[in-house]
Amino acid sequence: MQTKTEVSFQVNENVVHLTLDNRTTLLDALREHLHLTGTKKGCDHGQCGACTVIVGGRRINACLTLAVMHEDDKITTIEGLGALGNLHPMQAAFIKHDGFQCGYCTPGQICSSVAVLEEMRSNIPSHVTKCLTDPVVIGSEEIRERMSGNICRCGAYSNILDAINEVAEVPA
Structure with a gap:
């Protein structure tokens, strides 16, 4: 065997x-x-x-x-995704918006958020997508739903959302 x-x-x-x-x-x-x-x-x-x-x-x-x-x-x-001196835009946004506290979940949060934005840009619907025949609207509700599988025990969710929205170029 x-x-x-x-x-x-x-x-x-x-x-x-x-x-x-x-x-x-x-x-x-x-x-x-x-x-x-x-x-x-x-x-x-x-x-x-x-x-x-x-x-x-x-x-x-x-x-x-x-x-x-x-x-x-x-x-x-x-x-x-990036390196010192050449961060991925999502890594830079997490730093700018303090999207981490202890940092343990941060690598998974960042990898997930990069893929989440690509899902939305590819028009892949989620549970909260309003109309399956219309383009997916990149926004906080979609992002929250898609990121729900990534837990932050420190509770940096609002900062993580701000970072993702910035990279997605969603107005605050």
Whole structure:
């Protein structure tokens, strides 16, 4: 019985090859094997969003998916969004609006918010989208609904919303 599998995927624009136990989550592959510790292990049940990464342009909870399921996928973690001196606009907005307090949830919040804006720009409806035949209106109600899977125990929600709205260019 095969218990390990070779897998390769592109992480933050770098192709990586790993031999992993078939039960290894994407989160553990990123943190333990690739040493990308920006993605956090929170609840390990997909309830808090601390482990949110972007896979193929879509946000996912890395704790709920096996690494071997992502052969050849393009994965972006918080480390791949920006760098010192060249922050992603969402990272800069989180800093400007104090969208973090302890900072533990911040990587997942930022990855999720980047993907959320892309979902809305791609006209993917949510539970609160008013009319499925009209373009999705980027605004606070849509953002709150889509970000509801990302928990901030410090309660920085209003600041996070301000940061996302700024990047989305939604008037205050």
